[in-house]
Structure formats: C-alpha cells, structure tokens
Amino acid sequence: MHYHSTNNPAHRVDLKEAILRSLPPDNGLYMPDVLPVLGEEFWENWRDLSFQELGFAVANAFFHEDVSADALRDIVDGTVAFDAPLVTLGPGDHVLELFHGPTLAFKDFGARFMARLMAWLTRDDDRELTVLVATSGDTGGAVASAFHHVPNTRVIILYPQGKVSGLQEKQLTALGGNITALEIQGSFDDCQALVKSAFLDRELSERLNLTSANSINLARLVPQSFYYLHAARQLPVGVDPTFVIPSGNFGNLTAGLLAMQLGLRVEQFVAATNRNDVVPEFLRSGQYSPRPSVQTISNAMDVGAPSNFVRMQALFGGSWEKMKTRISGMAFSDDQTRAAIRTVKALRDYEIDPHGAVGWLAAQQWRAAHPTSATITLETAHPAKFLDVMEAELGANCVEIPERLAILANQDKVATLLSADSAVFREWLQGLIAL
Numbered sequence: 451m452h453y454h455s456t457n458n459p460a461h462r463v464d465l466k467e468a469i470l471r472s473l474p475p476d477n478g479l480y481m482p483d484v485l486p487v488l489g490e491e492f493w494e495n496w497r498d499l500s501f502q503e504l505g506f507a508v509a510n511a512f513f514h515e516d517v518s519a520d521a522l523r524d525i526v527d528g529t530v531a532f533d534a535p536l537v538t539l540g541p542g543d544h545v546l547e548l549f550h551g552p553t554l555a556f557k558d559f560g561a562r563f564m565a566r567l568m569a570w571l572t573r574d575d576d577r578e579l580t581v582l583v584a585t586s587g588d589t590g591g592a593v594a595s596a597f598h599h600v601p602n603t604r605v606i607i608l609y610p611q612g613k614v615s616g617l618q619e620k621q622l623t624a625l626g627g628n629i630t631a632l633e634i635q636g637s638f639d640d641c642q643a644l645v646k647s648a649f650l651d652r653e654l655s656e657r658l659n660l661t662s663a664n665s666i667n668l669a670r671l672v673p674q675s676f677y678y679l680h681a682a683r684q685l686p687v688g689v690d691p692t693f694v695i696p697s698g699n700f701g702n703l704t705a706g707l708l709a710m711q712l713g714l715r716v717e718q719f720v721a722a723t724n725r726n727d728v729v730p731e732f733l734r735s736g737q738y739s740p741r742p743s744v745q746t747i748s749n750a751m752d753v754g755a756p757s758n759f760v761r762m763q764a765l766f767g768g769s770w771e772k773m774k775t776r777i778s779g780m781a782f783s784d785d786q787t788r789a790a791i792r793t794v795k796a797l798r799d800y801e802i803d804p805h806g807a808v809g810w811l812a813a814q815q816w817r818a819a820h821p822t823s824a825t826i827t828l829e830t831a832h833p834a835k836f837l838d839v840m841e842a843e844l845g846a847n848c849v850e851i852p853e854r855l856a857i858l859a860n861q862d863k864v865a866t867l868l869s870a871d872s873a874v875f876r877e878w879l880q881g882l883i884a885l
C-alpha cells in the first residue's frame with residue numbers, strides 16, 4: 451500500500467516512510483491511497499470475534515501488504531492487552547471506558563500500537579530513532595509508557611508549563627531512562643508548532659532520525675478504530691450507534707470515520723468540544739478559523755488548530771455539506787461541564803471525568819432531539835487523572851486512584867524548561883547530535 455500527502459496526491463511513500471516520517475515535507479498529512487473496506491464475510495460474524503480478533507481484522511485491512519499476518523497479530527495482541535467495557539448509564543445512554551490501559555487514557559491504544567509497529571519496521575536498522583511528541587496532557591504519558599526501555603529509541607516530550615494536571619505531569623517527567631521531558635513556556639499549540647518546525651528542518655530531522663508520535667501519525671489512528679467496532683457490537687442487533695467523541699486534535703473522531711469507511715454502520719458522529727470550538731463552528735458555518743487555544747478544565751481538548759482536520763476534510767472529499775450530514779458539532783463551557791460531573795454522579799452514581807462529561811452533555815443534547823438514538827460516549831480518561839476538578843465537584847476522596855497512578859505521586863519530576871521559540875528548541879536538539 452502507498453500513502454500520499456493530503457496536499458499533493460503525487461507525493462507517494464511506502465508504509466515505513468509514512469510512519470517514520472509522520473509528516474510529508476509539503477506540510478500535509480499522509481493518507482492511504484486506498485481506504486480499505488471489510489468484506490461481507492467479515493460482517494457476517496464480526497459480533498462473535500474477540501476484541502483482539504476485531505483489532506487484527508482492522509489492522510490487517512490496512513497493513514496486510516506490508517506486515518506479515520503473524521507480526522501483525524503480535525502487534526495487535528500486545529496493544530489490546532486490556533478491555534474497553536461499555537457501561538450503560540440509562541436508556542440509550544452508553545459510555546465506552548477507554549481508560550483501562552497503563553496510563554489511564556485512550557491514547558494507550560495508539561501509542562502501544564505505534565511503538566510496536568515502529569519497532570517492527572526498524573528491526574533491521576541500526577540508527578537510533580528520536581521520537582518527538584507534543585502533548586496537551588495524555589499523549590505524552592501514553593507515549594512515554596509505550597516506548598520506555600525500547601532499545602535504540604529516544605523520546606522527547608514537549609508539554610505546556612502549568613497546563614497539564616499534576617499526575618499527568620508525573621507521567622511525563624518521572625520515568626527517566628530514554629524519556630526526556632521539555633517544559634515549554636507556552637501553550638499546547640506552541641508545543642505542536644515547535645515539533646512541526648523541527649520536522650520541516652530537513653537536515654536536523656535527518657541527522658536525528660526524527661519521527662513523531664502525535665496523532666498526525668497514521669500508526670496511532672488505525673488502532674483507535676478497533677474500539678468503535680468493539681463498542682458497536684455490544685448494542686443489540688439492528689441498533690446503529692451514535693458515537694459522541696470528546697475532541698481536541700480530532701484523531702479519535704477520524705479513527706471513527708475510518709471504522710465507518712471499513713463498513714461499520716453508524717447513525718451519526720457527534721464532535722463534542724469545550725470552548726475550543728473551531729470544528730463545531732465550522733460544521734455550523736462552513737468557515738474554518740483556527741485560533742489560539744484557551745485553557746479549560748478538559749485540558750486534553752484545549753486545541754485551537756486541530757491537527758487531523760485536513761484528514762477529516764479529505765475523508766469527505768473536501769465537502770462541507772457532506773461532512774455536516776455525518777458529523778454534528780456541539781461545544782460546552784466549563785460551568786456546564788462541572789454541572790454535568792455532578793449530575794452524572796447524582797443520577798447515575800458514576801464518576802465521569804471532565805472530558806467524558808463534555809461528551810455526555812453532547813449525548814444528552816443529541817438524544818433530546820433524537821429520542822430513539824443509542825449514544826455511545828467515549829470516556830477518554832480515568833477521572834483520577836483530573837483529581838482537582840473531580841474533588842472540587844464531588845468532594846474529597848470521590849474517586850479511587852488506581853495504584854499505577856498513585857505510585858507516581860511520590861516520584862520526582864525531571865524536566866528541562868525551554869521558551870516557546872523554535873530557534874531555541876532547534877538549538878537544544880542540535881545539542882543532542884553531539885551526544
């Protein structure tokens with residue numbers, strides 16, 4: 451299979467280059483030349499497959515020309531090593547818990563798959579790989595965990611100073627070893643722009659053998675399609691889900707679109723955002739106006755220039771009319787989100803994290819207008835990752851902290867402070883070449 455740039459269909463590369471380079475030199479994003487479809491045979495018995503078997507079928511549809519079935523099965527089994535249970539809160543009101551992995555957010559799926567696929571693609575190389583990643587909170591922890599101790603690989607994580615939760619910060623800064631954390635004096639968008647600037651510097655990028663672990667990387671998107679199938683088959687036969695996706699960079703939503711493209715029946719997608727509502731606004735008006743992000747209590751969605759937007763557009767052939775018939779956009783304030791956390795606890799005795807709460811609000815709004823719909827809201831992170839917000843609404847000790855998070859609290863933060871200046875950042879990277 452070949453992959454092309456969204457900016458130039460004639461710029462085509464193979465799988466290894468699309469994954470390791472992450473970003474085409476023309477600043478577009480890679481898309482597969484052919485979007486795979488799972489055949490009728492698959493859809494005859496897909497409901498009986500295990501989560502791992504579903505994952506293999508999806509991954510194989512994308513990668514069978516380039517990765518042997520045995521290798522791919524190992525990669526998928528290593529990725530899907532924990533469940534994603536569907537929890538029913540009320541009639542038609544379902545929540546898909548994606549936080550049962552090692553770093554308690556859905557990003558474990560993408561990061562674990564990418565680490566394994568990259569290791570396989572570079573199995574005969576002897577150059578050290580440098581993985582660069584900007585994080586608004588959860589990506590960095592998932593990537594750090596997935597790549598920790600991977601030989602011949604160095605990981606550099608950029609995160610915005612003071613804009614990630616305390617425990618999220620520990621997940622980035624306490625591992626050590628081949629993981630280096632850079633605390634950037636700026637926003638997540640600044641971090642993302644710094645990463646881009648390093649890639650666009652061809653010489654630096656070549657010399658450090660740079661690769662990106664952000665959701666612009668296709669290897670993160672494909673495994674996120676797995677759980678759309680896993681969730682949908684848990685509804686009664688004949689019920690097509692409406693997926694509600696709390697969104698920031700829109701990687702998760704794009705993965706849902708890939709699942710639909712594979713043949714999954716979906717009633718609708720609902721893009722739920724906080725006040726960073728560039729995409730809901732676009733769906734309403736047809737005007738796309740990326741802008742600086744604003745800080746909210748659902749910090750992993752504080753994105754003002756969503757990196758997967760061009761992929762979403764490409765999947766709809768650039769047509770706003772087509773996109774808005776399949777995706778509905780809704781945005782909510784922090785006050786509404788806080789009220790939702792309290793309501794879900796009071797009515798359903800369920801602790802929903804601030805990101806899931808944004809999604810839950812959108813799900814209520816959707817079902818109010820479409821009473822027969824079944825919504826599946828993606829619960830993207832465990833509430834313990836956002837203790838300060840949860841305790842402010844529900845009181846002290848309202849959520850149990852999983853042990854794998856609790857042990858981090860006592861470990862030391864190690865990070866390098868840098869200004870959000872691309873010249874400063876590139877100079878810091880230059881320093882690595884000498885090492």
Ligand SMILES: *Cc1c(COP(=O)(O)O)cnc(C)c1O
Pocket residue numbers: 555556557587588589665696697698699700701702703750751805830831
């Ligand atoms: C990353 C993240 C999101 C946003 O996901 P995108 O794929 O960037 O849209 C939502 N919630 C949580 C908890 C996250 O970590």
